[in-house]
Amino acid sequence: MPDMIARYAEVVGPHTMDSLKIIADMLRGKRIVHVNSTKEGGGVAEILSSMVPLSRALGLDVSWEVIEGNPEFFACTKTLHNSLQGMPGGLSEGQVEAYAETSRLNALRLGGTLEDADYVFIHDPQPAALLGLLPGRRGKWIWRCHIDVSSPNRSVWRFVKKHVEGYDASIFSLPDFAQPLPHTQCLITPSIDPLSDKNIPLQKGEAERVYGELGVPLDKPVVLQVSRFDRFKDPLGVIESFRIARKHVDLRLVLAGGGATDDPESGAVLDEVQRAAAQDPDIHVLVLPPDAHRTINALQTGAAVVMQKSTKEGFGLTVTEALWKKKPVIGGDVGGIRLQIINRFNGFRVRSPEGAAMRIRYLLAHRWKRERMGVNARQYVLENFLITGQLRRYLSLLIALDSPGGEWERWI
């Protein structure tokens, strides 16, 4: 375990890790549990895959539980997810029942662990109802909302609010996402792990080899979007941008993604994307397994320009991953991307396929600016969006929750 700390220290500096250790020591002996809805696929699972081992390496007693559910439950939580991001519609009676029943079964299964914990992080709406089903809980419970709830479907938000207002605190990625709730609402941005397979530096030639294995020639610049096949990621808009840009510059488009076990809609979106890309030899749609982290690393490393043209985005981890690899990113001007991409500094924020196409052309035409933005991009992530910083903020929140009130500026 000290090896792991030493490896992080090589990236962020030894004294940054020393400080993190001091904060962690203040929570030594406390039991911390994270709960989410999938072990793999999607940003939450990725963050927890790194945060839990790092927390343990720092001497913390941390576990990670995953709720179980049937397809009806995940159809319900997908509706919740979409509606909280503003899509019209609501939950059917059957979905509400599936949510209640699945929550009850998970409360029975996880009750002992969760009631004994000193701190419980519940990630997103899927497991949110557990709090109300475990009256014997003794610790502090925190609801971590990873999605953009800046303008939710109100009836669905009321449903979620009923389940989360009893928490001791909630965490949102941006102030725009915070909603009126009767407890502290912290603002903490998600992060990436510089030591994960997805982000470690690759061996020379590895990116080229992976592109070759995937059947994507590197004979012209590659524009890449890595994301789940989800409408909010706007893969069809990316194809449109590519086609506009291609009238002026020769390039390839790679759309790479997979599904998450808690996302029943991804198959339908993938069908739409494949239809839109059919017969076009310069568009490559790659369906990757959830553990294809090193492949994604290679794709990002080998791309000339990376896109994340989302129309709603809590926080685009793929944006941060690409920035870390010194790639300027063209992202939708929404949600957390506004904090990740600073126009002309490390990429461009766009509002339309036409805007994205123009920025693709710009970046491909200005190699030195692309490289300069790439250097900025890496430094920006180093200072702001690494897992060590996110963990530091989470642990600070736990310490603050144990000493409520008092001065805003205080010694611990």
Next chain:
Amino acid sequence: MTENANLVPFRFMDCSLLTTSTGLRVQSLRELRAALPAAPVSSIYYHFWGRMLRPHIAESEYNNDFASWADSALGDAELAEELSAINAADCSGLEEVRAVLEDILDAHLDRGDFLSWKKGDREFHFIACTKLMFDTGREVSSLRDFIEAVRTTSLQSFFHHYIDGRRRSAEGKDDFTAWLEQFGAGTERLRTSLQSVDTYLFSLGELKTQVVSILGRFSRGGGAENA
């Protein structure tokens, strides 16, 4: 001098800034003025100082969030310049910073041009914070060790001593400068250099690089041995 047993060692502290939503959000200048008295004092701190600890780039045009918002959301560059001219470090405390802000906004609203009621294209969110400070246990006595320790200390620790130290000190001195005073005339130029860095013009990482560079020059010039 560096071996002098009477020297007070420098002890490195660190901090963690926990940011929280206040729920206060405004979309026009008039709304901003109306909300300002209700904002927690930590919110004033955050929008002037705490912003250094969030994703931030050196190219930011203005030195506080109120000024940035006036320009980028309201398109009122004149107000942004006035707000950015507030030197918060010259104020006696955060309430005085608030009062200065209110005065500028009042004067601007009195002029009554259309920008005072224009709705911004995005809201201003008042963000509050809790600053948790802790002792790292790291202590140095010699100048040579001090210089190395500043180079390797965390960005948050650097923020606490160098940026926030100026706010906490009645004379506006950062903690490094205050500690170096005990070395007398030998560190005078060094202290002047450290105090003359404009902390508003750089990101935190760049500021640290600059301070380390100043200390490095002093050390290479034999200052660490001769002071």
